[in-house]
Amino acid sequence: MRVSLFVPCFVDQLAPQVGLATAKVLKRLGHDVEFRAEQTCCGQPSFNSGQWDVAREGAIRALQVFRGAEVVVGPSGSCVAMIKKFYPELLKDTPHLAAAEDLAARTFEFSEFLVNQLGVTDVGAKFAKKVTYHDGCHALRELRLKEEPRQLLRAVKGLELIESEEGESCCGFGGLFSAKFPMISTAMVQVKGGALARTGADFVVSSDPSCLLQIGGWLSREGKPILPLHIAEVLAHDA
Amino acid sequence: MADARSDILARIREALTVKAPKPHFKAEATAGQPVKVAKPWLPDGGETLDASLLILAEQLAKLKAVLIRVPDEAAAGQAVADLARAKAWKQVAYHGAPLVRPVAAALPCASWEADASFEKQKLEGCDASITSCESIVAQLGSILVSSASSGGRALSILPHVHVVVARVDQVVPDLATALAQLQAEHGAQMPSMLSFITGPSRTGDIERILVLGAHGPKELYLVLVG
Amino acid sequence: MSDAKQIFIKDATLNAADGDQRAFIRKALGGYYVNRDLQKARYRDWERARDAASLAKWTAVNDLANQLEKFTANFERNGGIVHWARDSAEARAIILKIAADVNAKAIVKSKCMTSEEIHLNDALEKAGYGVVESDLGEFIQQLRGEPPYHFVFPCMHVKREAISELFTKHLGTAPTDSPEELTMIARRHLRQLYVDADIGITGANFLVAETGQISITENEGNARLTAALPRIHIALSGIEKVVNRLDDLAVLLPMLATAGAGQPMTCYNTLYAGPRKPGECDGPEQFHLVLLDNARTRLLADPEQRDALHCIRCGACLNVCPIFKNIGGLAYGTTYQGPIGSVITPHLRGLKQWNHLSSASSLCGACTDACPVRIDLHHHLLHNRRNAMKQSPSLFDRVFHAGFGFVMKRPALFALGGKVFLATLPLLKKLPLPYMSAWLKTRDLPVAPPKSFRDQWKDSAHG
Numbered sequence: 002m003r004v005s006l007f008v009p010c011f012v013d014q015l016a017p018q019v020g021l022a023t024a025k026v027l028k029r030l031g032h033d034v035e036f037r038a039e040q041t042c043c044g045q046p047s048f049n050s051g052q053w054d055v056a057r058e059g060a061i062r063a064l065q066v067f068r069g070a071e072v073v074v075g076p077s078g079s080c081v082a083m084i085k086k087f088y089p090e091l092l093k094d095t096p097h098l099a100a101a102e103d104l105a106a107r108t109f110e111f112s113e114f115l116v117n118q119l120g121v122t123d124v125g126a127k128f129a130k131k132v133t134y135h136d137g138c139h140a141l142r143e144l145r146l147k148e149e150p151r152q153l154l155r156a157v158k159g160l161e162l163i164e165s166e167e168g169e170s171c172c173g174f175g176g177l178f179s180a181k182f183p184m185i186s187t188a189m190v191q192v193k194g195g196a197l198a199r200t201g202a203d204f205v206v207s208s209d210p211s212c213l214l215q216i217g218g219w220l221s222r223e224g225k226p227i228l229p230l231h232i233a234e235v236l237a238h239d240a
Numbered sequence: 241m242a243d244a245r246s247d248i249l250a251r252i253r254e255a256l257t258v259k260a261p262k263p264h265f266k267a268e269a270t271a272g273q274p275v276k277v278a279k280p281w282l283p284d285g286g287e288t289l290d291a292s293l294l295i296l297a298e299q300l301a302k303l304k305a306v307l308i309r310v311p312d313e314a315a316a317g318q319a320v321a322d323l324a325r326a327k328a329w330k331q332v333a334y335h336g337a338p339l340v341r342p343v344a345a346a347l348p349c350a351s352w353e354a355d356a357s358f359e360k361q362k363l364e365g366c367d368a369s370i371t372s373c374e375s376i377v378a379q380l381g382s383i384l385v386s387s388a389s390s391g392g393r394a395l396s397i398l399p400h401v402h403v404v405v406a407r408v409d410q411v412v413p414d415l416a417t418a419l420a421q422l423q424a425e426h427g428a429q430m431p432s433m434l435s436f437i438t439g440p441s442r443t444g445d446i447e448r449i450l451v452l453g454a455h456g457p458k459e460l461y462l463v464l465v466g
Numbered sequence: 467m468s469d470a471k472q473i474f475i476k477d478a479t480l481n482a483a484d485g486d487q488r489a490f491i492r493k494a495l496g497g498y499y500v501n502r503d504l505q506k507a508r509y510r511d512w513e514r515a516r517d518a519a520s521l522a523k524w525t526a527v528n529d530l531a532n533q534l535e536k537f538t539a540n541f542e543r544n545g546g547i548v549h550w551a552r553d554s555a556e557a558r559a560i561i562l563k564i565a566a567d568v569n570a571k572a573i574v575k576s577k578c579m580t581s582e583e584i585h586l587n588d589a590l591e592k593a594g595y596g597v598v599e600s601d602l603g604e605f606i607q608q609l610r611g612e613p614p615y616h617f618v619f620p621c622m623h624v625k626r627e628a629i630s631e632l633f634t635k636h637l638g639t640a641p642t643d644s645p646e647e648l649t650m651i652a653r654r655h656l657r658q659l660y661v662d663a664d665i666g667i668t669g670a671n672f673l674v675a676e677t678g679q680i681s682i683t684e685n686e687g688n689a690r691l692t693a694a695l696p697r698i699h700i701a702l703s704g705i706e707k708v709v710n711r712l713d714d715l716a717v718l719l720p721m722l723a724t725a726g727a728g729q730p731m732t733c734y735n736t737l738y739a740g741p742r743k744p745g746e747c748d749g750p751e752q753f754h755l756v757l758l759d760n761a762r763t764r765l766l767a768d769p770e771q772r773d774a775l776h777c778i779r780c781g782a783c784l785n786v787c788p789i790f791k792n793i794g795g796l797a798y799g800t801t802y803q804g805p806i807g808s809v810i811t812p813h814l815r816g817l818k819q820w821n822h823l824s825s826a827s828s829l830c831g832a833c834t835d836a837c838p839v840r841i842d843l844h845h846h847l848l849h850n851r852r853n854a855m856k857q858s859p860s861l862f863d864r865v866f867h868a869g870f871g872f873v874m875k876r877p878a879l880f881a882l883g884g885k886v887f888l889a890t891l892p893l894l895k896k897l898p899l900p901y902m903s904a905w906l907k908t909r910d911l912p913v914a915p916p917k918s919f920r921d922q923w924k925d926s927a928h929g
């Protein structure tokens with residue numbers, strides 16, 4: 002299958018290794034991977050801020066960028082939810098609706114793609130560490146992905162998966178919310194990050210780089226001995 | 241200026257000229273149909289009377305209500321008299337219903353047919369009340385009382401202890417059945433008050449810690465005859 | 467910035483930093499989660515029950531005028547008296563007039579959020595009536611001179627020591643740290659008040675069109691006493707509380723209790739059809755119902771968010787909301803707190819003044835999952851944000867997003883911007899930039915990688 006990578010803008014900037022790991026796993030499974038360099042941002046920051054006109058332009062651009070792609074796979078539940086759930090809403094009363102629905106049907110979050118589209122749970126990874134998993138809210142509640150990443154992690158050789166308290170609680174990122182309401186956002190990550198740290202895991206793994214930015218940023222500031230890691234990085238690990 | 245009623249109704253009609261899409265739900269298949277449709281997604285109320293009675297017993301226990309099963313009316317009188325002695329009741333108010341009168345007559349303490357000569361201050365001074373009920377909902381452990389079946393509005397709520405005397409055949413599986421039965425029985429002439437009582441009065445208002453007997457009865461007994 | 471927003475930011479920031487209080491709230495809700503899950507497990511299909519509950523409310527709300535006419539006709543046939551109020555002032559005037567007409571002195575109330583909405587107590591007290599809240603939580607809040615913290619659990623934020631002190635001060639009782647004893651103090655204090663009151667005021671959870679009954683849900687029994695002992699009963703209800711059929715309650719009553727409080731049923735679910743009937747031994751002589759619009763029709767006119775009128779005020783969305791749990795209910799400054807409050811308050815009281823509540827959310831969606839009638843709560847927060855932007859965008863947002871949109875459409879510029887961002891990140895972290903410093907106050911940012919993904923991809927064999 003020819004997979005077109007959808008690399009969210011802050012993965013591009015702040016976590017390029019996540020994009021590379023995603024490509025590595027897909028290739029290991031025998032798929033062709035392309036990256037269409039004209040892609041920019043999915044428009045979610047504007048969408049969430051109520052600037053739907055700006056977001057709509059971003060959405061229409063994305064429809065053009067990914068036109069003709071067999072499947073689009075992104076290592077972010079949040080940005081994929083933007084395409085799958087919110088593009089059709091955003092473009093509801095426009096001539097672009099059909100294209101939006103078409104792209105939504107061809108776009109998948111990374112773990113969703115592996116488990117539900119490819120039917121793969123064991124990608125041949127080895128990672129002899131204790132990890133706990135954080136469900137990003139978009140993956141969990143917009144895309145209804147809960148078991149998929151866990152199935153993948155359980156199949157990783159040597160990996161021990163520990164569930165945390167506050168399992169379904171939000172990390173408090175919420176995009177610009179984390180900066181517009183920093184104290185509320187911080188209170189939320191205190192609850193979430195505290196629960197993750199109490200698991201005694203070496204890594205907190207998630208399919209959402211934005212959550213990892215928030216959780217990792219707080220864990221690092223508090224000096225907690227647990228590191229953020231994207232699920233693609235775990236699955237890419239084979240030595 | 242139009243009166244408030246026509247104004248509000250006009251605003252509503254105006255607002256509803258723009259339709260909201262009807263949600264596509266699985267439950268739609270049975271919504272809007274006449275009652276008696278079992279609602280197979282709600283908690284189970286039991287398909288047979290025996291199953292219902294088991295569920296009822298379990299629900300009442302969880303609610304901290306006390307279920308007393310007795311074979312006949314004489315045993316019911318005996319059971320309530322024992323309670324009165326154990327709790328040292330001095331004055332008991334009761335509803336003058338056929339099932340209740342003999343029970344009241346067997347009491348070892350003073351009793352008063354409250355609905356025959358109602359006085360709220362006197363009721364306030366009673367230790368316990370005894371009433372009948374309309375039906376009992378196994379699914380939820382609820383006892384349906386009414387101003388008709390339970391001696392008015394206050395009798396089943398003001399005293400510290402409430403004893404309900406009922407026959408086993410008053411147990412229905414679920415809430416839908418209880419409501420349907422009410423409509424069949426009373427039609428457009430519903431008693432002015434109907435209340436599903438689910439366990440003794442309770443509150444969690446202080447630190448979400450459960451306390452029984454907030455304003456209504458602290459103790460609830462269901463004496464089931466048959 | 468609106469006044470309401472300023473106060474909100476101040477209070478929310480203060481409360482979010484109060485670790486003790488936050489832990490207290492979490493602990494208080496701990497039992498609720500356990501019981502809710504136990505009760506939900508008894509449902510043979512909870513999701514389908516949600517469908518049924520949602521549909522029952524959809525059907526009523528989308529036929530509201532007809533159902534209200536049917537309801538009021540039946541209510542009057544039962545002997546009740548219906549009053550219509552366009553807004554708070556009209557509702558207050560109606561109730562004051564009834565009180566004057568029946569020559570009342572003492573009024574006892576059971577929990578009624580709609581009365582909070584119209585500030586009824588103030589009006590009654592100013593007119594010289596003695597008004598006592600009988601729900602324990604409301605009673606405590608009344609003594610504290612504070613609005614409810616949570617519309618189902620009004621004083622969940624108050625520690626028992628504070629309640630004991632409050633009772634000592636106002637009722638002269640001995641201090642105690644037992645919730646049981648504190649409850650009994652209130653019970654003893656209120657009992658005679660029911661007996662002596664002339665008017666009992668209650669809310670209504672459902673108005674049953676088919677039978678003309680109103681349904682009231684409560685745990686303590688205070689609403690039942692309020693509607694039994696005084697000679698006049700006044701119920702105050704929003705117009706959206708209608709359900710078409712009695713049978714709808716077979717779904718709604720258990721779900722309200724399970725979703726909101728983790729109970730199979732609330733302790734007392736009571737249906738009232740008129741005042742005392744001939745042959746009944748007690749009950750009020752008159753039964754009045756005040757139906758309140760107060761901008762509900764404005765919400766009704768928005769088909770996108772009309773489902774917010776399906777709300778049965780169970781409180782589940784508050785109980786699971788991380789914002790509510792961390793800033794507390796009082797910080798909202800609204801009658802209805804939490805997610806549902808953030809959704810409807812802009813409609814009821816003005817978008818410009820209240821949109822900040824919609825912004826103060828990470829959009830996690832826990833509320834929407836918890837809602838027994840499937841209100842699309844967190845998406846409505848997005849809708850409010852969009853509507854607010856259309857109405858009156860802030861200068862910052864306009865400039866920021868216009869710029870962002872400009873760059874988003876130009877991949878080369880986007881890539882260049884990225885390069886500049888990465889190169890200057892160490893410097894940016896040191897500058898007093900508004901959002902950046904807000905983030906960095908409590909969280910680190912990762913060290914900038916030497917090259918972006920797109921550059922590494924280009925450099926590698928793929929490109």
Ligand code: SF4
Pocket residue numbers: 776777778779780781782783784806833836837838839840841843
């Ligand atoms: S919005 Fe839903 S969850 Fe929140 S109070 Fe209303 S019915 Fe309950």
